[in-house]
Structure formats: structure tokens, C-alpha cells
Amino acid sequence: MKNKLFCLIIFLLLLSNAFAVLPKGGMKVFAVTTEGTAVTADLYLTIESGTGEIWTNVNPLMGTTTQSAAITAVQVAGNYSSETKNLDFKFDIDSDASIVEGPSAGAAMALLTISMLQNKVLNPKVGMTGTISSQGKVGPVGGVYAKTEEAKNQGLKLFMIPAGEARQVIKEDGTVKTVNLVNYAAENWSMKVVEVATIDEALKFAFSEIEQIDVNTSGQPEIKEFIPVPLPESADLKIMKELSKGMMENAKITVKGARNALSNTALSDAEISFLLSTLNSSEQALIEGETLYEKNYLYSAANNAFISKVYASLVKDVAENPSILNSDSKLFSLKVNSLKDNVESLKQNLDAFVPLDFIEWHIAAKQRLLWAEINLEKIQNVSEIVIDVGAKTQETDQMKK
Numbered sequence: 001m002k003n004k005l006f007c008l009i010i011f012l013l014l015l016s017n018a019f020a021v022l023p024k025g026g027m028k029v030f031a032v033t034t035e036g037t038a039v040t041a042d043l044y045l046t047i048e049s050g051t052g053e054i055w056t057n058v059n060p061l062m063g064t065t066t067q068s069a070a071i072t073a074v075q076v077a078g079n080y081s082s083e084t085k086n087l088d089f090k091f092d093i094d095s096d097a098s099i100v101e102g103p104s105a106g107a108a109m110a111l112l113t114i115s116m117l118q119n120k121v122l123n124p125k126v127g128m129t130g131t132i133s134s135q136g137k138v139g140p141v142g143g144v145y146a147k148t149e150e151a152k153n154q155g156l157k158l159f160m161i162p163a164g165e166a167r168q169v170i171k172e173d174g175t176v177k178t179v180n181l182v183n184y185a186a187e188n189w190s191m192k193v194v195e196v197a198t199i200d201e202a203l204k205f206a207f208s209e210i211e212q213i214d215v216n217t218s219g220q221p222e223i224k225e226f227i228p229v230p231l232p233e234s235a236d237l238k239i240m241k242e243l244s245k246g247m248m249e250n251a252k253i254t255v256k257g258a259r260n261a262l263s264n265t266a267l268s269d270a271e272i273s274f275l276l277s278t279l280n281s282s283e284q285a286l287i288e289g290e291t292l293y294e295k296n297y298l299y300s301a302a303n304n305a306f307i308s309k310v311y312a313s314l315v316k317d318v319a320e321n322p323s324i325l326n327s328d329s330k331l332f333s334l335k336v337n338s339l340k341d342n343v344e345s346l347k348q349n350l351d352a353f354v355p356l357d358f359i360e361w362h363i364a365a366k367q368r369l370l371w372a373e374i375n376l377e378k379i380q381n382v383s384e385i386v387i388d389v390g391a392k393t394q395e396t397d398q399m400k401k
Helices: 001-019 065-075 106-117 144-153 181-188 199-205 236-263 269-294 298-320 331-354 356-381
Strands: 025-032 040-051 054-056 087-092 099-101 126-127 156-160 166-173 175-180 190-197 398-400
Touching: 001 175, 025 126, 025 144, 040 106, 040 144, 040 398, 054 065, 065 087, 065 099, 065 106, 065 175, 106 126, 106 199, 126 199, 144 156, 144 166, 144 181, 144 269, 156 199, 166 236, 166 269, 175 236, 175 269, 175 398, 181 190, 190 199, 190 269, 236 269, 236 298
Parallel strands: 054 087, 126 156, 156 190
Antiparallel strands: 025 040, 040 087, 099 398, 166 175
């Protein structure tokens, strides 16, 4: 009888440990405001018995993308625990902002949720930024440098960023330059920054001895964008090759001009931070364009050069003329009117003649013209000017005060 009782007690103890979760947990998360300033917020999670419900706080109000990130985080956590359907998850973000919006806390939410389901306490010196997909992949976000610097200011010793995001454009000592954030953080902040592609990698680093992590060898190689095999050279593509090459060179000149303009601008640090993120997008598009050009994907290369120049031109214009951001800016009005004239002129040219031999090019040109008209309409109808760097990140973090 005593043996049976002893076995029953042991079984119950093992059973309780098997389903043990941390009821409360938290970690710091980082965002960039619409003014370009990096801020810290506290992410809290409470786990209770329930039916798989997911709750987010209303003060501050969580936007739909943040709520979606919380839902995805719990879905991903379900791959690490069979108990998620028997529990309720209550997320809370303590912030001075009245609205918290953006997906960049998704990876942190997943990391915190999984850790608590595994009854593990996260090291308070560990943080991360990145979106999270339902497959557990950590995706790119904006403002990585600013967030990492803010993490350093908060005393964190390990900060995880999405794979491929180590390359950052920054302004330091009056000079705009490109740095590898992994090396930069180690050399200047005594902080370890590692790139992670999946939540599995994040979990591995989060529960490693920080001092033992080798940032030069840790993590998986960056998964590069798929590029098809090189296309053969063709005399028919000679004109397009020259056009693409010219656009690439033009984009390089514009990027260089944007760098110089940012190095000497009178903009505030917060505004510069936003523009640096945009310039980072410009340079990344240019790098991808050069690779495509080498592979003889000439139209795609030209497209990347075009995108790069658009971003760089925005940076250069704003850096050289900060007053353009004012709501009553005459320069802004002049540029809008000039754009309207250019769009109308291009529209007339495209409507006047349709080259049957280049019908695809003609359609592509009309599509771009339509985009220009739509965005021009948006510009004229906004009450204030906001620089949105979401093109790089797919979705932009916003914390509106």
C-alpha cells in the first residue's frame, strides 16, 4: 500500500512538472516612434487556465498589427507545447504611447510565450526585435540600429536581430557610413548582437551563457534571396543592358549625394534616424540590383536601381531642405506642382503613341504612372508630412503619442 502511495505521489509530481508553466513573465521590447526616436516598452504576459483565448491590453491601445503578432506568437508557441488550447494568454505592453502599433515585437512575444510554457525565466539582459511568421521565421523590421542602441542604453548584453539586418547605415561624428552591427556593437558597446532567422535560433541564444556566445560563428548563414541562373548574353538586349547600367550608375551617384547631404544636414537626430533607415533601404536595393545585373536580369536590375534612386532622392531632398517637412512649406508646394506637371506631360506622351514592339514596356510605364498619380493624390490630401520607411520593413512600427 505504501509503495502504491509513493508511486502515486511521484507520478503526480512528474505530471505537475510536465504541465508547469510560468504564470507571469516579461521582457523589454523596443520601437521607433513616428518622430524617429527609439523607445523602450515593457512586454508582460500572464498565462492562466482557459480555452486558448488571446487578450491584449487597451491602455495603451494595441493596434491590429500588434494584436496579430500576439496571435501568431501563441500559434508558434503551440509547436512547443500541447497545452496552449487549455490556457489563456494576456499580453500587456507598458508604454507612454497612447497607441502601440507594429509587428516588430512579434518575435519577442513568441520568445516570451515559449519560455513561459517551458517554465523558463528569460534573462533580463536579453532582448530581440523582429516579426514572427506562423512558421516560426523571424522577419525584418525597421530602425534596427536605433533599437539596438536603445537596448544598449537599457543595459542589455545580448540583442537578437533578424537575419540579414546587421548591415546598417548610421551617422557618426558627422559622417554617414555603413557598419556591421554585430561587430560595431561588440567594439563600441561591449554588447553582443546576433542575427537569427528562426525562433529556434532565438531560443538557443536566449538560454545560452552570454559570455560564451561567439558572434562571429554563431547562428545560421543568412538565407539570401533566390536569384535564377544567369541568362545568356544576347545582342537583342544590348540597349537594355546600357540602360540598366546607366540607371545603376545614376543611382550610385544619388546615394553618394544623399550620404553627403545627411552628413551636413541641420535636421534633428530623430529625423536623421528615420532618413538613415530609408538610405539603408536604398543601398540594399542597389546591392540587389548589381547582383541581378551581373546575372543579366536587366529589367529587374533597372527596377532596383530606380527604387534605390527614389529612396536616395527623398533622403537628399529632405536633408538639404529640412523646411520641406513643414506643413506650410513653399518648397514642398513647388515640388508637388512640379510633379503634377511631369505626370501630366508623361501621361500625354504615353497616350499619344503605343509601340507594338514594346507593348510590355508601355504597360509597365503606364502602371508606374498610375502609382505616381495615386501617391501624388495622397500627398496633396495629408494634413502633415510623415516620412514612412515601411518600404524596407514591409510594415512600419508606429507609436503615436
